[in-house]
Amino acid sequence: MNKVYIETYGCQMNVYDTEIVKSILQKNNYSFTDKPEDAEIIFLNTCSVRENAHQKVHQRINVLKQLRRQKKDLLMGVLGCMAQNLRQELLEDKVGVDIIAGPDSYKKLPQIISNVYNTGEKEFELTLSEFETYSDVFPTHEASVNAWIAVMRGCDNFCTFCVVPYTRGRERSRDPQNIVEEVKQLADSGFKQITLLGQNVNSYQFKKYDFADLIEKVSEVNSIERIRFTSPHPKDFPAKLIDVVANNEKACKHIHLPLQAGNDRILEMMNRTYTQKEFLDLVDVMRDKIPKLVLTTDIIVGFPTETDEDYKDTLKVIENVEFDSAFMFKYSERKNTIAQRKFKDDVPEDVKTFRMVQLVEKQRNIGYKKNQQHLGETFSVLIEGQAKKPTQMMGRNDGNKIVVFPENGKKVSEFVNVKINEVTPNTLIGDLVK
Numbered sequence: 001m002n003k004v005y006i007e008t009y010g011c012q013m014n015v016y017d018t019e020i021v022k023s024i025l026q027k028n029n030y031s032f033t034d035k036p037e038d039a040e041i042i043f044l045n046t047c048s049v050r051e052n053a054h055q056k057v058h059q060r061i062n063v064l065k066q067l068r069r070q071k072k073d074l075l076m077g078v079l080g081c082m083a084q085n086l087r088q089e090l091l092e093d094k095v096g097v098d099i100i101a102g103p104d105s106y107k108k109l110p111q112i113i114s115n116v117y118n119t120g121e122k123e124f125e126l127t128l129s130e131f132e133t134y135s136d137v138f139p140t141h142e143a144s145v146n147a148w149i150a151v152m153r154g155c156d157n158f159c160t161f162c163v164v165p166y167t168r169g170r171e172r173s174r175d176p177q178n179i180v181e182e183v184k185q186l187a188d189s190g191f192k193q194i195t196l197l198g199q200n201v202n203s204y205q206f207k208k209y210d211f212a213d214l215i216e217k218v219s220e221v222n223s224i225e226r227i228r229f230t231s232p233h234p235k236d237f238p239a240k241l242i243d244v245v246a247n248n249e250k251a252c253k254h255i256h257l258p259l260q261a262g263n264d265r266i267l268e269m270m271n272r273t274y275t276q277k278e279f280l281d282l283v284d285v286m287r288d289k290i291p292k293l294v295l296t297t298d299i300i301v302g303f304p305t306e307t308d309e310d311y312k313d314t315l316k317v318i319e320n321v322e323f324d325s326a327f328m329f330k331y332s333e334r335k336n337t338i339a340q341r342k343f344k345d346d347v348p349e350d351v352k353t354f355r356m357v358q359l360v361e362k363q364r365n366i367g368y369k370k371n372q373q374h375l376g377e378t379f380s381v382l383i384e385g386q387a388k389k390p391t392q393m394m395g396r397n398d399g400n401k402i403v404v405f406p407e408n409g410k411k412v413s414e415f416v417n418v419k420i421n422e423v424t425p426n427t428l429i430g431d432l433v434k
């Protein structure tokens with residue numbers, strides 16, 4: 001039985017895909033190890049959304065290649081989003097890996113591996129499919145409190161900065177019946193929370209079922225108590241979906257709503273298909289219907305041609321909306337994207353850094369202020385594990401905020417009530433109450 005070691009980079013979809021790959025390989029009698037030096041096959045499941053992720057994988061390949069000196073027949077493979085970009089480099093033998101397989105090729109992995117063993121030749125399989133959803137492969141879930149479930153794959157939005165439509169191909173949604181089956185299995189094995197996953201999750205559409213219908217459908221599965229989803233696009237939030245988040249008891253009152261930029265000219269160049277005003281109006285509708293809503297976002301600074309004035313519009317939206325937290329990124333030019341082909345990456349690195357540092361600082365203060373409003377409140381918390389201090393545990397409230405409290409004999413996967421008596425910008429701290 002060949003032992004496989006897999007290292008995963010990037011987003012949750014990649015974590016999920018690694019579970020898919022494991023399930024496929026397990027059925028073909030492969031076993032797994034968490035030590036690269038014990039493996040006969042090493043896979044890196046890669047991300048290429050920003051340049052630093054890309055570089056990290058290159059460095060890691062170089063380190064792992066050293067293991068070949070001790071083990072001549074060690075196979076190395078690159079999976080996931082970088083596969084597409086690596087094709088040329090592989091052909092020129094710059095990378096020195098044996099297998100390259102894109103995100104729609106995982107069912108072929110057993111065949112690919114045996115071809116490489118039989119012929120000694122490198123193999124690559126990068127075809128993107130319009131149909132592959134891995135519906136018939138139930139991933140091997142690591143024991144945990146939350147289970148991720150990919151409900152759609154790919155993206156058709158073509159935001160101009162984003163490489164995802166090229167590395168993961170066209171949007172396709174899974175049959176809701178099949179998703180419900182997976183959720184039932186997860187519930188039977190003890191999961192209480194699921195997160196519906198997709199590159200553009202709220203554009204989910206399977207025949208007459210839209211994303212709001214899907215949430216309603218999975219919420220009927222007994223013993224699943226919390227439903228989350230990520231990542232949505234602001235363009236796919238009809239009233240029906242907001243109402244389901246507002247009214248379905250299992251739907252968590254947390255929405256991650258990527259803004260990306262606050263300036264209309266930049267938003268248009270990004271092809272985000274909304275204006276600042278439309279975004280702010282959407283936030284108003286959401287907050288009106290879901291009073292305790294926790295809102296988080298993604299921001300890119302230093303998109304081509306972004307001036308100080310343009311950037312200040314982003315700052316202004318951050319100040320107006322007061323997101324609970326935000327992921328901030330410096331624009332990173334990606335090969336073959338529309339932005340790379342049409343615009344020059346002309347904002348200097350130190351300007352990007354300045355804007356990002358300023359935004360992070362601003363958001364930290366806002367996050368702190370928002371958390372202070374929770375002082376004295378009591379939350380139902382789903383326990384995820386030990387906190388940093390050994391006598392404390394941590395979990396999340398409905399709004400996805402981290403809550404820390406004394407252990408007191410409580411166990412992972414239990415729900416407890418915690419009254420908040422102290423906060424930091426990122427954490428709520430409190431005591432157990434009835």
Ligand code: 5AD
Binds near residue numbers: 162258330334
């Ligand atoms: N440069 C910087 N950030 C990017 N993101 C996606 N592509 C890029 C890029 N080329 C960010 C977006 C997206 C998040 C997942 O990553 O903010 O929402």
Ligand code: SF4
Binds near residue numbers: 159162163
């Ligand atoms: Fe990329 Fe935009 Fe699709 Fe998100 S919605 S994956 S940012 S193209």
